[in-house]
Amino acid sequence: MSVDVATVRRIARLARIAVTEEEAQSLQHELSAILDWVEQLGEVDVDGVPPMTSTVAMAMKKRADTVTDGGRVEDILRNAPETEDGYFVVPKVVE
């Protein structure tokens, strides 16, 4: 299975990664090679085999409905380039 350059650009755009024309060309080959490799799995007959959702057979861990976290504004905002009055401040993104 191979991808074309247009698909590479589309994936890059959806992932918000800037890709130059040159990079797109080489990524096309890389992605195609990865997909070809994974496609070998198609040779296995999985009729009647349920999809595997975990490597260990266990039930999902659950938590009780109690407040155990929060009140750590400094921690939350520490990496933000810009903050004000406890808010993250980002370039305007109005619709």
Added chain:
Amino acid sequence: MNKAVREAASQKLVEGATGRWEIVVGMEVHAQVTSQAKLFSGASTRFGADPNTNVSLVDAAMPGMLPVINEFCIAQAVRTGLGLQAKINLRSVFDRKNYFYPDLPQGYQISQYSDPLVGEGVVQLDMPDGERVEVGIERIHVEQDAGKSLHDQHPAKTYVDLNRTGVALMEIVSRPDLRSADEARAYLTKLRTILRYLGTCDGNMEEGSLRADINVSVRRPGEPLGTRCEVKNVNSIRFIGQAIEHEARRQIDLIEDGGTVEQETRLFDPRTGATRSMRSKEEAHDYRYFPDPDLLPLELEQSWVDAIAADLPELPDDKKARLIAEYGLSAYDAGILVADWETADFFEKVAAGRDGKAAANWVINDLLGALNRDGRDITDSPLSPDQLGAIIELIGEEVISGKIAKELFEIVWTEGGDPRDIVEARGLKQVTDTGAIEAAVDEVISANPDKAEQAKAKPNLAGWFVGQVMKATGGKANPQAVNALVKKKLGVE
């Protein structure tokens, strides 16, 4: 009945320049789950906290943080599904819905896609004209809420508060079974009532606990469904009608002018009452869902679901039927009383051991009227059920007249106290002593000989005399006794 092609009665069609059109509406309602902590973290869900104080490192999507599901949120969604007579899927899967926005730090929303927790259900609407509309529920899935972006704090910046990030939401998806703005309003109202009965969502639209996205399309009667537009940002039941009417009109005008409706997301503007195109997001719609590798499938035991089912409260439809059967109420009155479970509860306390119809009249007309007038909620009514009950008893015992009862109601409303004591202390007792009433009647008749003469030809004038006697006795005379005496003395029947 095939609900997907349900046809509206002709009076619900809307007139276009080239003929009549049918409006088709489906809704996606986002209901915030009532819980203490968030869906996948231990941060609080409390509304109105200082920005970014109810945020854990999981909500902020710091590297290495893993989601752990809040079991109570799942129980709440199951409870909601059961309340909507829906199928509960014992196995459901959480998926990642990928998109970028500043109030979504993960870069994806944990949601459910192909295997939701709740399957098909139904909501019944009793329309004012007596029509019963069944609205199919397609599914309910559980997902994370996003944070809040404030765009109006700064000319070039957006401020982001993640307090809401990760709060559990139920997305309740209806089938396109609604055929008018009225039905859409009735649907959201009913859904809100059910959620509040169940205690799974507080239904507070102002705080955003309940939000509706509305899918609107139009078609000529009998034709296949038209292309729909999704209208977002409709945050009150009143605006739903406006948004649908405006959007349907826009589509009809567009088609009649030779255009075609493009499938798109539109934003409702409450200031103008209009909808406008939000953005062209044909690419943004590619959410690339895939199962969240951080979460195992959610597997429930039937016995756990059964325990929740056994604990469901009486729901509005059942309560309404019971109030009609038990207290002899009209469907209309019962419908008003069950719209809020607190009101129904209040009514039943007033009606216990008393006249049910009188209790319904007093609760609906007087109590709800006064609460509305003073902008109060039934949960902080100045009058208790016992106080209102005592007033109704006093009328039933013929201690006070209906007119005095209204005054008594206002006195208890503003001053409080035991209605029976107030009646004693202020001499509000009805005069049933025929001698005293007779004297008052005689006095009014002798003071108005002309009118008394006229009344012989126009028996309707007797009503005027009754009014005068009531006035003369300060409203305390028994109206039936006055009526009988006036007629007798005037010689009219």
